[in-house]
Amino acid sequence: MKKRVLAFVLAAVMACGALCGCAGASSSSAPAAESTRKSTNEIVVGISQDLDDTFDPHNADSAGTREVMFNVYEGLVKPNSAGELVCAVAEGYEISPDRLTYTFTLREGVKFHNGNDVTVEDVIWSLERCSDDSEGEALVAALAIIDTVSAPDDRTVVVTLEEPSNEFLSYMTAAIVPADYADMGTFPIGTGPYKYVSRTAQDNMVLEKFDEYWGTPAYLDKITFKIIESMDSMVMSLQSGAIDITAHLSSTQTNQLNEADFTIVEGTMNLVQAMYLNNAVEPLNDERVRQALCYAVDKQMVLDMISDGHGAALGSSMYPAFSKYFMDELTDYYTVDVEKAKELLTAAGYPDGFDLTITVPSNYQPHVDTAQVLVEQLKAIGVNASIELVEWASWLSDVYNGRDFQATVCGMDASNMTARALLERFVSTSHKNFINYNNPEYDALFAAAQACYDDAEQTGIYKQMQTMLTETAANVYVQDLADLIAVRKPLEGLEIYPTYVLDLSTVRYAE
Numbered sequence: 001m002k003k004r005v006l007a008f009v010l011a012a013v014m015a016c017g018a019l020c021g022c023a024g025a026s027s028s029s030a031p032a033a034e035s036t037r038k039s040t041n042e043i044v045v046g047i048s049q050d051l052d053d054t055f056d057p058h059n060a061d062s063a064g065t066r067e068v069m070f071n072v073y074e075g076l077v078k079p080n081s082a083g084e085l086v087c088a089v090a091e092g093y094e095i096s097p098d099r100l101t102y103t104f105t106l107r108e109g110v111k112f113h114n115g116n117d118v119t120v121e122d123v124i125w126s127l128e129r130c131s132d133d134s135e136g137e138a139l140v141a142a143l144a145i146i147d148t149v150s151a152p153d154d155r156t157v158v159v160t161l162e163e164p165s166n167e168f169l170s171y172m173t174a175a176i177v178p179a180d181y182a183d184m185g186t187f188p189i190g191t192g193p194y195k196y197v198s199r200t201a202q203d204n205m206v207l208e209k210f211d212e213y214w215g216t217p218a219y220l221d222k223i224t225f226k227i228i229e230s231m232d233s234m235v236m237s238l239q240s241g242a243i244d245i246t247a248h249l250s251s252t253q254t255n256q257l258n259e260a261d262f263t264i265v266e267g268t269m270n271l272v273q274a275m276y277l278n279n280a281v282e283p284l285n286d287e288r289v290r291q292a293l294c295y296a297v298d299k300q301m302v303l304d305m306i307s308d309g310h311g312a313a314l315g316s317s318m319y320p321a322f323s324k325y326f327m328d329e330l331t332d333y334y335t336v337d338v339e340k341a342k343e344l345l346t347a348a349g350y351p352d353g354f355d356l357t358i359t360v361p362s363n364y365q366p367h368v369d370t371a372q373v374l375v376e377q378l379k380a381i382g383v384n385a386s387i388e389l390v391e392w393a394s395w396l397s398d399v400y401n402g403r404d405f406q407a408t409v410c411g412m413d414a415s416n417m418t419a420r421a422l423l424e425r426f427v428s429t430s431h432k433n434f435i436n437y438n439n440p441e442y443d444a445l446f447a448a449a450q451a452c453y454d455d456a457e458q459t460g461i462y463k464q465m466q467t468m469l470t471e472t473a474a475n476v477y478v479q480d481l482a483d484l485i486a487v488r489k490p491l492e493g494l495e496i497y498p499t500y501v502l503d504l505s506t507v508r509y510a511e
Contacts, residue, residue, distance in 0.1 A: 037244065038509050042222035043491065045504070046234050046246040048363040049392040050202050050227050054185035057175035058130050058139040062396060063271065063413045063500045068225055070501040071207060072113075073175035073190035076104050076123070076157075083321065083498040085169060088215075089118060089176045089191055090157075099164035099453065102172075104157045110214045112178055113195035120151035125179035127159065137431060142171045142420060164453045170418045193218040193505040203227055219493070219508035229363035229392065238262070244488040247502055250366055251308040254484045265485040266310065267496035271411035272317050272422065273367070275358065275374055275476040278405055280436035288348040290473035294334035295341035296381045297374060297476055306369040310482030316466040317412070317422050319480040321498040325419045325462050330470045341381040353382025358407045359399055362389040366481050371409040374476075400434050411481065413500040419462045420449070426465075426474060437474050 037043055052065040057073045060066055076090040087093070091107035110118040131143035138144040145168075147160045161168065178189055188196045193215065194207040205225045209218045226243055228234045235253050237243045254264050275293070283289045299313040312320050315330030345353060356378070360371045368389065375385045385407075390398070399405045414421035425432035427446050428439070442465060449461040470477070487494055490510040495503060 038490075040222070041220055041509070042224070043220055043244040043488075043504075043507070044224045044226050044242065045502075046228050046237055046243040047225050048227075048229055048231060048234060048248065048365075049361070050229070051199070051205060052396075055188040055196070056184040057177065057188070057190070058126075059185070062392075063411070064392075067500055067502050068205070069188065069190075070192070071194040071223075071504055072188055072192045072196055073177070074192050075173040075175055077169065077172045079173065079497065079499055079501075081495040081497050081503070085173070089123070090172075093169075093172075095169070099166075099168075100161050102159040102161075102168065104159070104172075106155045106157065107214055108155070110191055111212045112191055113189045113210055114178070115212070116178065118176060118191060119179075120154055120157050122179045123157045123176055124149045124151060126174065126176045127157075130174050140171060140174055141424065141430070142167065142418075143174065163451070165450075166453065166455050166458055167418045167420055194223060216505070218505040220504065223504055231363070231365035238486055238488075241488075244491060245486065245494070245504075245507070247483060247485040248364070248366065248481075249484045249486055250306060250369060251310060251482070251484060253365070254486060257486055261489060263487045263489060263492075265487055265494055265496065267483045267485070268312060268319070268321070269411060269413075269481040269483040270319055270321050270497070270499050271413040271480060272314060272319055273370065273409070273411040273478050273481050274314075274317075275371075275478065276408050276410060276412075276435050277473075277475050278403065278407065278435055279438065279474065280403075281406055283348065283350055283354055284406060286348045287472055288344040289350065289354075290476075291334070292341040292344040292348070292381060293378065293383070293476050294473050295337045295344070296378050296383070297334070297478070298336045298377060299331070299478055301377070302370055302373050302478055305373050306366060307482040307484075310484070312480045314477045314479055316470045316477055317426070317475075318419065318466055319422075321480075322414075322419055322422075324459055325466070327463055327466055330466060333470050334473075338380050345381060345383075350382075353384060356383050356385040356406055357388050358385055358409060359388045359390055359395065359405045360409050361392045361395040363392050364410070367409045367411070370478060374409070374478075403434050403436060409478075419459075423462060423465050423469075426469060435475065437469075439468065439472065442468050 049064045052060045052062050074088040077085045078088040080086050089107060089110055090104040092105045094103045112118060127149050130140040131138050131146040133144045145162045145165060147162045150158050175190060177184055193210055193213045195210040197206040197208050199205040207223045209221050228237055234246055235256055238246060238257060277284045277290055279285055303309050303311050313331050315333050318326050320326050358371050360367050371387050378385045399408050424430055426437040427443050445461055445465050449458050452458040491507055492510045493506040493508050495506050
């Protein structure tokens with residue numbers, strides 16, 4: 001019976017989308033295109049969203065922009081593919097026993113992409129810019145606890161904090177940029193293995209290998225990021241040979257690619273995909289209504305239908321890569337219970353259900369596919385859900401920044417690999433709190449976590465915060481999406497990170 005129901009829903013969902021080609025299809029143009037790019041040691045990477053209007057690393061909103069700019073910017077430290085923080089612009093650091101003083105020794109010979117040496121003045125300016133809260137909130141809120149940044153000599157930067165922090169080092173991934181540089185938003189200059197060359201809005205961005213990079217040099221000489229918002233067109237571009245690498249594909253899409261032409265690299269996106277709910281609008285301002293939506297959703301069915309079971313079901317705003325904080329027991333806090341959901345809706349004054357608009361960025365096919373499945377599942381409790389597809393720029397301005405929506409399916413990440421980054425966005429005063437979650441008890445827990453200097457105790461508080469988000473049904477949590485990346489042969493070397501980045505410095509043509 002379960003298979004029959006699954007097949008029926010799958011047919012209903014997939015009826016609205018057409019496949020862009022036959023499974024295993026290939027094109028005679030692909031070898032020629034690949035050979036040309038191989039001879040010039042370059043690749044074309046397909047991305048499904050346009051980049052932010054600003055490349056300012058301290059101001060960029062979208063995970064997609066940070067994913068790409070990981071190749072351009074670096075902090076004093078940065079994450080590696082094992083999830084460890086390793087030295088970058090700094091060659092070493094010391095932390096005082098009271099965790100109030102962090103002393104960084106700058107690496108010799110680090111240059112910006114404009115050819116200038118990185119100086120202590122650049123580091124001081126970058127950190128002070130991130131931590132300045134004179135206008136209400138620091139660009140990087142966690143760095144507002146910085147008291148002073150000083151340089152006792154030309155290779156040492158000392159950061160003193162107003163209070164200890166267990167997570168401060170993770171935020172030293174904040175990009176180091178040239179002091180007083182005014183054009184970061186339009187012409188980024190960093191220290192990474194690739195340097196920015198050009199951008200054509202809604203079309204492409206070009207990076208080139210930075211020959212004076214301090215670390216292991218990149219293998220490729222040039223990378224063009226091609227913006228293709230239609231995932232059907234993305235698959236056709238892979239098949240035709242127009243692009244070489246694309247991330248965030250569904251299993252249906254990868255099944256259309258010829259195994260002889262592509263390697264499929266599998267990981268997870270390291271984000272929290274959910275149907276995010278605007279807690280400030282009716283009827284979603286009623287906790288009972290939100291809980292009813294949670295009881296209507298079968299997460300495993302979503303995984304089965306959109307990614308052949310790949311990915312990981314979630315029950316709160318944390319994903320499995322954060323193993324210390326992740327609470328698998330919350331995954332099944334809401335099991336499918338249609339009658340319970342109907343009882344909650346009736347108690348909330350909606351015995352016949354209600355209409356719900358789910359606004360989804362059209363360029364993210366996994367989010368669109370997830371929304372389609374949720375629409376079908378919500379029918380069982382009388383909720384008449386419809387999908388409003390919008391362009392990425394509109395989603396960012398209207399939904400995320402404007403908070404003008406009922407529900408949306410999207411994913412939230414933690415670029416600096418901290419539990420705080422995932423949970424702080426639901427504090428009532430956070431500018432990232434786009435769902436308008438307002439819970440004084442949650443705010444108090446967050447404040448307690450920041451005032452706590454014992455790691456085990458702080459971890460316990462973060463778990464309480466996750467539990468509270470689940471119990472109050474802040475959102476309908478779904479999954480950490482499977483991340484299927486198509487890599488054209490003979491390219492190799494792509495590494496999967498436990499955070500939302502696409503590091504292309506290790507990618508190369510096999511000899």
